[in-house]
Amino acid sequence: MSKVSFLKAIIIIKETRKMKQVIQNFKTGKLYVDEVPLPSISKGMVLVENKFSLISAGTERSTVKVAKASLLGKAKQRPDLVAQVLQNIKKEGLKATFQKVQTKLDTLKALGYSTAGQVVASMDSNHYFKPGDRVACAGQDYASHAEIVSVPQNLVVKIPDNVSYEEASFTTIGAIALQGVRQADPKLGEIVCVIGLGLLGQLTCQLLKANGCKVMGIDFAEGLVQLAKGSGTDEAILRNDPDLRSKVSNFTNGFGFDNIIITAAAASNDPIELSAEIARKKGKVIVVGAVQLHVPRDPHFYRKELDLRMSCSYGPGRYDVTYEENGSDYPYAYVRWTEQRNMEAFLQLISQRKVNIQPLITHTFNIEDAETAYEIVMGEKQEHHIGILLHYPENKEKFATKFAIKSKPVQQINIGFIGAGSFAQSYLIPNIKGHGASLDTVVTSKGITANNVAQKFGFNFASSNSEDVLSKPEINAVFIATPHNSHAQYVLKALQMGKHVFVEKPLAMTEEELEEINEYCLQNGRNVMVGFNRRFSPIAEELKKVFHNTVEPVVMNYRVNAGIIPKEHWTQNERIGGGRIVGEVCHFVDLMQFFTGALPQTVYAQCLNTHNEQIKNEDNIVITITFSDGSVGTIVYVANGDKSLPKERMEIFGGGKVGIINDFRGGELFSGNKSKLLKLEGKGHAQEVQRFLEAVKHGKDYPIPIESIYATTKATFKILDSLHTGLPQKL
Numbered sequence: 001m002s003k004v005s006f007l008k009a010i011i012i013i014k015e016t017r018k019m020k021q022v023i024q025n026f027k028t029g030k031l032y033v034d035e036v037p038l039p040s041i042s043k044g045m046v047l048v049e050n051k052f053s054l055i056s057a058g059t060e061r062s063t064v065k066v067a068k069a070s071l072l073g074k075a076k077q078r079p080d081l082v083a084q085v086l087q088n089i090k091k092e093g094l095k096a097t098f099q100k101v102q103t104k105l106d107t108l109k110a111l112g113y114s115t116a117g118q119v120v121a122s123m124d125s126n127h128y129f130k131p132g133d134r135v136a137c138a139g140q141d142y143a144s145h146a147e148i149v150s151v152p153q154n155l156v157v158k159i160p161d162n163v164s165y166e167e168a169s170f171t172t173i174g175a176i177a178l179q180g181v182r183q184a185d186p187k188l189g190e191i192v193c194v195i196g197l198g199l200l201g202q203l204t205c206q207l208l209k210a211n212g213c214k215v216m217g218i219d220f221a222e223g224l225v226q227l228a229k230g231s232g233t234d235e236a237i238l239r240n241d242p243d244l245r246s247k248v249s250n251f252t253n254g255f256g257f258d259n260i261i262i263t264a265a266a267a268s269n270d271p272i273e274l275s276a277e278i279a280r281k282k283g284k285v286i287v288v289g290a291v292q293l294h295v296p297r298d299p300h301f302y303r304k305e306l307d308l309r310m311s312c313s314y315g316p317g318r319y320d321v322t323y324e325e326n327g328s329d330y331p332y333a334y335v336r337w338t339e340q341r342n343m344e345a346f347l348q349l350i351s352q353r354k355v356n357i358q359p360l361i362t363h364t365f366n367i368e369d370a371e372t373a374y375e376i377v378m379g380e381k382q383e384h385h386i387g388i389l390l391h392y393p394e395n396k397e398k399f400a401t402k403f404a405i406k407s408k409p410v411q412q413i414n415i416g417f418i419g420a421g422s423f424a425q426s427y428l429i430p431n432i433k434g435h436g437a438s439l440d441t442v443v444t445s446k447g448i449t450a451n452n453v454a455q456k457f458g459f460n461f462a463s464s465n466s467e468d469v470l471s472k473p474e475i476n477a478v479f480i481a482t483p484h485n486s487h488a489q490y491v492l493k494a495l496q497m498g499k500h501v502f503v504e505k506p507l508a509m510t511e512e513e514l515e516e517i518n519e520y521c522l523q524n525g526r527n528v529m530v531g532f533n534r535r536f537s538p539i540a541e542e543l544k545k546v547f548h549n550t551v552e553p554v555v556m557n558y559r560v561n562a563g564i565i566p567k568e569h570w571t572q573n574e575r576i577g578g579g580r581i582v583g584e585v586c587h588f589v590d591l592m593q594f595f596t597g598a599l600p601q602t603v604y605a606q607c608l609n610t611h612n613e614q615i616k617n618e619d620n621i622v623i624t625i626t627f628s629d630g631s632v633g634t635i636v637y638v639a640n641g642d643k644s645l646p647k648e649r650m651e652i653f654g655g656g657k658v659g660i661i662n663d664f665r666g667g668e669l670f671s672g673n674k675s676k677l678l679k680l681e682g683k684g685h686a687q688e689v690q691r692f693l694e695a696v697k698h699g700k701d702y703p704i705p706i707e708s709i710y711a712t713t714k715a716t717f718k719i720l721d722s723l724h725t726g727l728p729q730k731l
Contacts, residue, residue, distance in 0.1 A: 037447035114172030174346035196264025256280030276300035416469030419482035536684030553630035554654030
């Protein structure tokens, strides 16, 4: 069943109310509860109606604090992002980079990552989850503080019958604690210390006791020390206790701890230094919390030969896109404990009453009162707290996938957007204004994003259901900026509904999809605009005039210093992004067509041959293309170069002239034994949108013929065929 039809089947036809969600504006730092459209569901996802969610005081306090900081404060806390900004300025210039940064800052952030609720619908690949199932969910940006969440299947687990929703909402934090214990690998009877007795530390102490260990906890707060004692920890003491070292010595019979698990969040190096001091020889120190890691070699780490280990969140699978987002599980026999299995194990320990959650719950607020809860978390209200729950009261009214933001008069061109990520917000939507067009509906998979984009750019409606664009008669033009694997299906549906269509590249990811779209366009006299922006750049159009009257074929050389994109990035996933040849090389094929005015005839490609797993061979490729007018072009596309070299350089030779494009920030022309600098900037994003809208408004042909778009897209598929066969391929 398709995503669209499935949504129509399960989501409410009569829209009555919006979904409440806790939101923070990353630019201003303001935190509030707002109403947003329902999230969408797609393959591999589970739609859940939350009953309770847990505020992770340590993690969320840090997240909220960063958002509340000034721009300088944000920069100090994220120097890695500052470095990226500086690098981007070198590549794209100050103005373009500034716009990108503003778009990133002006976003709404979902908070929360540990929830429990009831399945509304599921599209998990194993058909394991059914409507009505009681489940616990994990994942930042998935298991959010919201009435309805859409969560990847590997981050969802069923709740045992004798475990309440309140208890199950602790599952994510419990899995983090459990992974820390697994890294320690404590044996029955071993003596273990837990430094930091917040929520994570309290759960860690209980897990260690369930494992048959003798446990001591250390913290600065008297209340947390007493809570640990009351929950069964053998001993708990204050960090500033003057007798700390003698108490540790007595507790460990003078040997020191077998394992120390650090669950504290601290800006200092004290937890690491203390751990080394109180560990036995050849003991283990496991870091779970966010602490400084300036490891002092002497006297303890070196002389005791201590083992320092990191614990990664909920366990194996964390930060692996293939596992978390694509739903691919690890073999049980080889990876016994994954994120999901840790979550299941923690719930079983609650079910068996080996972990007691009730003493850890200090506050429960309804979702409407979430701001008060965060005032406590941030210390604005001085109250002792550890486990703060948000409750989602049952409401018989149904939720809406779409709602009105404002009401503006409909213009001649009434636009709907399907997909509105950072690219669309930076390069497409801002360029629509001023061309006799109105922004009607924006659709994204997450309601919070749709709401943010609609308010930011002035759309009349925000939605999470593509049908709200495709089936709305008043919308006559559709922009598609979704992940690549959905382009073709949305294009075809929009064409069939009589819409004008602008789709970001690529047009399709398979030859079958391409042929279906091409056949429809030819049979029905239709066209589709694809975001091949470079041909609309000022420098390209200027050089096109220069070479327009050249009667002989041209030779073109296009060098692209693309830079590395990790293999786990969605664009590299063959199922979702299609890889960089289909997703990006199409730009350069199109620009060569633009200069020759001819269609590609043959392609031949060779790529790097290395066994280095960090390098994707196809991302380092040399392509030769011949054109129907006798022209020839080479594309050198590399990911293994240095970032300081500008990304793109194109050279065109023909008719006694040479034209050069230098990263679309300028160029050169050599003609009549003279050279001329061309000071023309921009990659053509604004111009392509303008030309498309002008064609729609005046009923003209689209600026790129369908024959050219078809040939460009097919050429990328033939490039892949050439790599696989080692032979030239005819189009």
